[in-house]
Amino acid sequence: INSSEYKGISNLDKKEQSKRYKELDKKYLISKFELNKYVKPMTQKFKKNIGSQMGQELAERAFATYEKFKYGKAKKVYFKNYENFYSVREKGNITGLRFFKEDCCISWLGLKILVIIKNNDKYVQSCFLDKLLYCRLLKRVVNGKNKYYVQITFEGTPPKKHKVGG
Template sequence: MRSTTSSYIVELPLRVNDQQNRFLEKAFEFGRMLYNATLGTALGRLQRMRETKEWREARDMPKGRARTKAFTAVHNAFGLNEFGLVTIANDHRKASGRNDIGSHEAQSIGKTVWRALKRYMFQQGGKPRFKSFKRGLNSIEGTDNHEIMYKPEQKAIVWRRNGIKYMKPDTDYMKEALASDRRVKYCRIVRRTLNGKKRWFVQLVVEGVPPVRKVYAPKCEVVGIDPGPSRIAYFHEHHAAIVEVAPNVDLQESKIRLLQRRIDRSKRANNPDNFNPDGTVIKGSLKWITSNRGRKLLAKLAEHHRRLAATRKRDHGKLVNDLLQIGGTIKIEKNSYRSYQRNFGRSTNRTGMGEFVAHLKR
């Protein structure tokens, strides 16, 4: 079981050879299939549950403890809870007869499905989608340090008897963050696409608080901030300024527009039968053909947006650290950042004001 103590994440790149890459690809593909099977079973149970008399009676009850208790009883009867989804995922893994991932990873996949299904059940999000072969899973994690194991003496991650070396920077921060007295709760394998190529990383979830990089101000120091579409104004007893939230983000809109036009021309040249004479797309299910050049263009566009997001995140972190070094208590008015997107689309797209405020609160 995972403990509920505080923790932080240390991410390290993995040095993967061809054999290990095939193993990881196979494991992630099986994880995707397991996710889809678990989600399909859960959605089927949800549909059958909503057709029962007990669920309709609970729905028509006035809000209160009795209604919540009735809903909980119906959910438990159909196994629509975290334990039920974990059991479903593990049962699918056993029925498959495959040994690509273990029971701990299957349990984590079941918990991921449950979080998506819970948002849908309680009208906090849309209907969860199945993972396509093209997109796949982005990460697989264990529940403790016994399946995907961190082995510092080997300088490797061991998963299903495969020892995968990691690259650890030789810095003071990293030495303190992964000291011998720090306990690694569990590990997470992450797959990312960088410049059109797959890269593998391991995220170590370490118990405790991370080493201090910045000295934050005490809580008695109060800072008030007023966010706008692209800048914030902050005020402290000894500091006041108006600063850009993401000064290093350059959208390069002309470059994006040219790339999108090249992608559109490639799509039309390879799929002439999917368009009407006036240039609009034919309605209905269509089969699309993508050329190698078209795939390279799509990868180039995705890499451009990935770099923008990484730059934006770095600028947000720097500004958050600067503000917390001035004041330990941040006061901010309640704003609708969805409204910012509607009214200041270009500025909000560049700066990500809602994401910055979420980072600051976290």
């Protein structure tokens, strides 16, 4: 993106800009598919910790950032190191990072972690009636300590929340 070929593109009109970016992306083999191919050997190296779908998901996040930067919607690309990486997810709830409703736990390549869900929370219970799409593991720093949360995405529209005490 810092090459002379990319420099003048941002001054062109939208259609011409899009056309030139597509040409350059094709020339330099920049695509979501190519990035997934590039990441595949890396996921093999770290297959004890990162599944293939998680590697693809990370590659797609990187490509989305590139797209934002390319079209001027981001000013800088930030590279995350181990300490600043706050979430991981899979493309589905099939392999790698998975949530099991029956056992109320997540499994990540052999590691099982119990998840605390309030049994008396009717909103949460109604969410579990829908099909589970994927889960995301989030790390938050609270009072100087790392806390981990599971964020679950379900299919369809979320149920309506009821007012407390109303």
